[in-house]
Amino acid sequence: MLDLQDYGITMWPEDKIIAFRKALLDWYDANKRDLPWRRTTNPYYIWVSEIMLQQTQVITVLPYFERFLDWFPTVADLAKAEEERLLKAWEGLGYYSRVRNMQAAAQQIMTDFDGIFPQTYEAIASLKGIGPYTAGAIASIAFGLPEPAVDGNVMRVMARLFEVDYDIGNPKNRKIFQAIMEILIDPARPGDFNQALMDLGTDIENPKNPRPEESPVKDFSAAYQNGTMAKYPIKEPKKKPRPIQIQAFVIRNQDGDYLLEKNKQGRLLAGFWSFPILETQLVSQQLNLFEQEQEVVMESLSQTTTFEEKYQLTPDWSNQTFPTVKHVFSHQKWQIELIEGVVVTDQLPADYQLEWVGLEDFEAYPFATPQKKMVEAYLAGLS
Structure with missing residues (x-):
């Protein structure tokens, strides 16, 4: 087991740990949100909610969660779902590899676990796309196992409690926070304990506008007591996304239908349909397309x-x-320029998955967020 002393962390005595658990869970019992996945111990429902909630706000997830379970009410339904139906269910949530991994995991459950959701941490963690955090969440909430669920919110709270001088964004440091949580977690109510920390980290101790005076555990927080809240957690800034200039082609045929292309496997947004797009090249690679208000200069290229x-x-x-x-x-x-055109001859090449689709039928096709934005911009330009 990891020795926290080696990382400059002194763990509390048992009586303080017990008092911390009580303070946190009393606050949770009085303030927890009434959410559909908290009304059940069904591991499938909890799994779906946890994957959806990764980097997505609760208010956004709620309708997606209800629709997903309506379309795929069981693991078996998810395992055999058609790709386009699956992507349509996830449309707009982003990070589409997650739902593909979910289907692969559902197929694992059907073949390796006789269709029954596994009930141990190790077995849950063996499923495709389920890492330590999600495995801990499912194991603790659905099965009452004392397994920590350590995500960014939990690490933020722990970093402030113990003034942890290690970058929470560095994956190799996760073991430090895991070790802290293994000691602190309430064995009698592990699921509630994990969810209480998640709520605390997303609300009162959120990264942008924390309200430390309102924290139910401020008396336990070394950062609060020592006036170092602004220092913790330690996190190096992420690299800025690379700017890409895109041209999207809104092509109509004589019937008024639009040309849509399905992205191939292995590409960004694979499996989704969009207007055909091509990446263009910039004269100056230093030009920041999103930060500077200046005309984008293109190479002489037809x-x-x-x-x-x-x-x-x-x-x-x-x-x-x-x-x-x-x-x-x-x-x-991405900065996307829409270019409109009409064709007389609408015979399509066999090299790409292309279809002519009426505007009224767009809803039947899975569109990722960029394509939805393109359609909105196109209609706005016509009005």
Whole structure:
């Protein structure tokens, strides 16, 4: 077991640990939110909620959670779901590898566990896409196992409680916070204990506007007592996403249908449909497309020819202008220019998965957020 003394952390005596548990859980009992996944111990429901809540606010997740369980009420339903139906259920949540991993894990449960959700931490952690945090959350909430669920919110609280001088963003330091939690977790109510810390970290001890005076555990917090709240947690800033200039082609045929392309596996937003897009090249790689209000200077490049060569179509290009679309991924910032065109001959090449789709039928296709923004910008430009 990790010796916390080696990291400059002195653990509390047993009576203080017991008092901390009581203070935290009393606060939780009085203030916990009434959420659908907290009305059940069904591990499947808890799993779905935990994956959805990663980097997404509760208010956003609520309708997604209800719809997902309506469409896929059991592990078996998720395991056999069609890809487009699966992506449609996740449409707009982002991080689409998560829902694909969920389906792979559901298939594991069907084949390796006879369709029964595994009930030990080790077995839960063996499922595709389930890391230590999610495994701990499911094990503690669904099965009452004293397993910590250590995420960024919990690490923030722990860093302030013990003035932990280690970067919470560095994965190798997670073991420090895991060791602290293994000692602190209430063995009688591990699920509630984990959820109480999650609530505390997202609300009173949130990263942007903490309210330490309102914390139910401020008397236990070394950072609060020593006036060092602003220092903790220690976290190095993330690298800025790389700016990418994109041109998206809004192509109509003589019937008024629009050209949509399905992204291939292995690409960003794989499995989703969008207007055809091409990345353009910048003269100055130093130009920050999202921070500076200046015209983007493009290389002398005929984008019309590039589109024609790729899709074997010859549009009659429009001079209509549309609002620029911006979308930020964790590693890229897209600035998207919409270009409209009409084709007379609408025969499509077999090299790509392309379809002509009426605007009224867009709802049937899974669109990621950038495509939704493109459709909105296009319609706004027409109005």
